[in-house]
Amino acid sequence: MIAVDLDDVTKTYRGKHGAKRVFENLSVRFPAGSAVGILGTKGSGKSTLIRLIGGSTLPDRGRIRRQGLVSPPIANTRAYHASLSGRENIHFVARVNGLDGPTASAFVENFTGLGATLDQPLSTYTRESRARFLFAASYALPFDVYIADEALFGGSGPFRERCAALVQARRAQASFIFATRSPQMLRRFADIGGVLHDGQLQLFDRVGDAIRTFLALDKATPQSDDTLEEDDEVDEERDLDEPFGPLE
Ligand SMILES: Nc1ncnc2c1ncn2[C@@H]1O[C@H](COP(=O)(O)OP(=O)(O)OP(=O)(O)O)[C@@H](O)[C@H]1O
Numbered sequence: 001m002i003a004v005d006l007d008d009v010t011k012t013y014r015g016k017h018g019a020k021r022v023f024e025n026l027s028v029r030f031p032a033g034s035a036v037g038i039l040g041t042k043g044s045g046k047s048t049l050i051r052l053i054g055g056s057t058l059p060d061r062g063r064i065r066r067q068g069l070v071s072p073p074i075a076n077t078r079a080y081h082a083s084l085s086g087r088e089n090i091h092f093v094a095r096v097n098g099l100d101g102p103t104a105s106a107f108v109e110n111f112t113g114l115g116a117t118l119d120q121p122l123s124t125y126t127r128e129s130r131a132r133f134l135f136a137a138s139y140a141l142p143f144d145v146y147i148a149d150e151a152l153f154g155g156s157g158p159f160r161e162r163c164a165a166l167v168q169a170r171r172a173q174a175s176f177i178f179a180t181r182s183p184q185m186l187r188r189f190a191d192i193g194g195v196l197h198d199g200q201l202q203l204f205d206r207v208g209d210a211i212r213t214f215l216a217l218d219k220a221t222p223q224s225d226d227t228l229e230e231d232d233e234v235d236e237e238r239d240l241d242e243p244f245g246p247l248e
Contacts, residue, residue, distance in 0.1 A: 037190030068144025
């Protein structure tokens, strides 16, 4: 069974300074029921790939087929409206996907301990409340495929570890496709490893083989001495600094 299938996908960004082709005739099949962790150096196209899989950006050519429901990227602030409460946002995303909102918001209330805050506008949340909301809400709805660009889990203190355990629990129920610069994230959360390089994605059944291939490439790439080896605290939370925006 295939979760997501990219067939001959070409993606080019066109701007004032010319065109940037990120992928040319990229074909790859992500198996259902597995967690695929994709490593790539800066600018290799990780975010673009996740956006293509999620459907928030379209390919110039080629086809992307999805079996079942694909989540918005984990903890992606763009999935939510700042002026709505946490609960209203969850119900909205649930409705758009034909899923059960009240069950999901009850899960978030219980998992985060946010209490009455869940009924306040997201714009009023503290940084920690925001992180708790974003991660719990991401896993509250039963998607068939969860996708992530760096951020798989977050928050601080005991919440952070409970959040990591939640990712492991969802791995038993759904497929994952996540992109990262952290080999450690692959060791912890991936069944299959991928390496994105020169517009192509190579998948490895053994995560260790993907990590070795990536580290060799990373060493050979100039100005890439910031590979996140142990903890990718900063990048994991990159999205959380962005203001909430409208739905994509
Ligand atoms: N909207 C855009 N317009 C023009 N070029 C873009 C745009 N978004 C990304 N790019 C370029 O496409 C390439 C791939 O970008 P992308 O963000 O997908 O890579 P990445 O691997 O996620 O990078 P990072 O590790 O820095 O997050 C880069 O060269 C980037 O500069």
